[in-house]
Amino acid sequence: MDYKIKSRIWIESKYGVFLGEGRIKLLKAIAKTGSLSKAASTLGMSYKKAWNLLDSMNKSTQKPLVITTTGGKGGGGANLTKHGQHIIETFDKINQKCWEFLDNELKKISL
Amino acid sequence: MDYKIKSRIWIESKYGVFLGEGRIKLLKAIAKTGSLSKAASTLGMSYKKAWNLLDSMNKSTQKPLVITTTGGKGGGGANLTKHGQHIIETFDKINQKCWEFLDNELKKISL
Numbered sequence: 001m002d003y004k005i006k007s008r009i010w011i012e013s014k015y016g017v018f019l020g021e022g023r024i025k026l027l028k029a030i031a032k033t034g035s036l037s038k039a040a041s042t043l044g045m046s047y048k049k050a051w052n053l054l055d056s057m058n059k060s061t062q063k064p065l066v067i068t069t070t071g072g073k074g075g076g077g078a079n080l081t082k083h084g085q086h087i088i089e090t091f092d093k094i095n096q097k098c099w100e101f102l103d104n105e106l107k108k109i110s111l
Numbered sequence: 112m113d114y115k116i117k118s119r120i121w122i123e124s125k126y127g128v129f130l131g132e133g134r135i136k137l138l139k140a141i142a143k144t145g146s147l148s149k150a151a152s153t154l155g156m157s158y159k160k161a162w163n164l165l166d167s168m169n170k171s172t173q174k175p176l177v178i179t180t181t182g183g184k185g186g187g188g189a190n191l192t193k194h195g196q197h198i199i200e201t202f203d204k205i206n207q208k209c210w211e212f213l214d215n216e217l218k219k220i221s222l
Contacts, residue, residue, distance in 0.1 A: 001124050001173060005205070009118045009213060011222070018114060018222075061222070062112060087222065094116070094216050101212050102120060105205050111122070111129075111172070111198065 003111055005102045009095055018060035024091050026053055027084055030066055036078040061087075114222055116213045120206055129171035134164055135202050138195055141177055147189040172198075 010020035017023075029039035040050035057065055065084035070076040080088075121131035128134075140150035151161035168176055176195035180188055191199075 001171065003129065003171075004123045005120060006123060007118050007120045007209065009116060011217075012115045012117060013112050060112065060114075090220050090222065094213070094220070097216060098118065098209065098213060102205070102209060105208060106122075109201050109205070111201065 001111075003106060005106045007098055007102055009098055011091070013060035015059040016056065018057060019087065019091050023053055023057055024088055026050055027057075027065060027080060027088050030078050031080045031085070031088075034077045034079055036066075036068065039078070112222075114217060116217045118209055118213055120202075120209055122202070124171035126170045127167065129168060130198065130202050134168055135199055137161055137164055138168075138176060138191060138199050141189050142191045142196070142199070145188045145190060147177075147179065150189070 008021060011018045025043060026039060026045070029042045030036060033039045033042060036050055036054065037047050040047045043050070054066060061083070063083040064081050065087060066078050067081055068076065068078045119132060122129045136154060137150060137156070140153045141147060144150045144153060147161055147165065148158050151158045154161070165177060172194070174194040175192050176198060177189050178192055180190075
């Protein structure tokens with residue numbers, strides 16, 4: 001029989017969960033849409049939930065991940081900082097390496 | 112800030128999930144209690160749920176994980192097979208190795 005091994009990773013600080021799959025999806029959606037409310041809507045998530053996730057991430061990081069602007073021509077928006085982009089890339093890289101590691105482990109065993 | 116990286120792994124076959132944390136806990140509880148109903152009760156799980164989990168595991172394995180006996184002196188029971196024991200050890204080992212791998216990856220990055 002053929003088996004596949006799957007995993008889910010998340011990162012915690014003393015304040016609780018910092019990063020996980022859903023939070024990374026939110027950051028990516030913010031990068032794509034340039035707006036927290038649009039990002040939330042893309043993910044089928046309430047604005048409040050998205051705001052809370054972002055707020056929770058901010059508690060666990062010293063550098064901001066997202067810069068929000070209010071008012072102005074476009075009615076305000078949200079954009080990833082360079083650090084936010086770095087965080088996404090770092091999380092994705094570890095996730096990818098974890099999958100490769102586990103695929104390799106699966107090859108070594110018999111189930 | 113100090114971060115911890117956590118993970119959850121599971122193994123799937125073409126029939127769906129084969130092994131995960133909950134299923135391994137159930138197998139361990141069966142090994143400990145010698146009974147499916149006692150194992151379920153230890154885990155605060157209904158007998159039906161435990162039975163379904165075991166049934167689902169059996170669909171994804173060619174060798175039985177548990178041998179059940181009915182009636183007799185002790186009123187029947189459930190015992191892990193050698194293969195069931197092997198499956199627990201294998202899963203736990205991969206899980207442990209995955210944690211070590213991720214801890215090590217975390218050391219290499221800045222968040």
